[in-house]
C-alpha cells in the first residue's frame with residue numbers, strides 16, 4: 090500500500106507518519122528528513138538544498154524528483170510505503186504518477202491533514218524552541234505557509250479528482266488525530282495487510 094500525507098508545515102505530518110508506518114509496517118520516505126540527512130553529511134546536494142530550505146523556499150523539483158526516484162527504486166516491489174513531504178507541487182505529483190506507473194504501483198490514500206492557522210503558527214514556534222530548526226523562524230514560517238498555499242494546496246483538488254483524498258481533522262491530540270486516520274483506512278475497506 091502507498092500512502093501520501095499532504096498538509097501545511099506544522100500540521101503534524103511527521104508525527105502521524107511515524108504512527109502510521111508502525112501501523113502499516115511501511116517504509117517512511119520523508120523528503121524533509123532526507124534533505125536534513127544530506128545537510129548533516131555535508132554533501133553537495135545538502136549544501137545546495139540548504140540555501141533554499143533556510144529561506145523557507147522549495148528545493149528545485151529536479152533534485153527532489155531524482156531523490157525520490159532513487160529511493161523508490163531501492164524498495165522491494167511489494168513494500169508498503171508512506172510519502173511525507175512529497176509531492177509538494179502539481180509537477181511533482183505528475184512525476185510521481187509516471188514513476189509509479191513504471192513500477193506498476195498505485196496510490197491507495199492521500200491524507201490531507203487540516204489544522205487552523207493560529208494552531209499551526211503556535212506549533213511551529215514551539216518546534217523552533219524544542220528542535221531549533223533553522224527554517225522555523227517567524228519569517229521563514231510565513232514564507233513556507235505562503236508557498237504551501239500557492240504551490241502545494243492545489244494538490245488537494247488534484248487528488249480529490251482522482252478520488253484518493255481523505256481529509257483528516259488535524260486538531261486535537263496526536264492520539265485523536267491518529268484515530269481519525271485509522272478510521273479512514275478501515276472505512277475504505279483496506280486493511281494494513283493489503284499490499285500495493
Ligand code: ADP
Pocket residue numbers: 097098099102120121122124141142145146147148149150153173174175176177181224233
Ligand atoms: P515542513 O512540512 O514542516 O515544511 P519538511 O521537513 O517536510 O517540513 O521540509 C522542510 C523543507 O525541505 C521545505 O521547507 C523545503 O525547503 C524542503 N523540501 C522538502 N520536501 C520538498 C519537496 N518535495 N519539494 C521541494 N522542497 C522540499
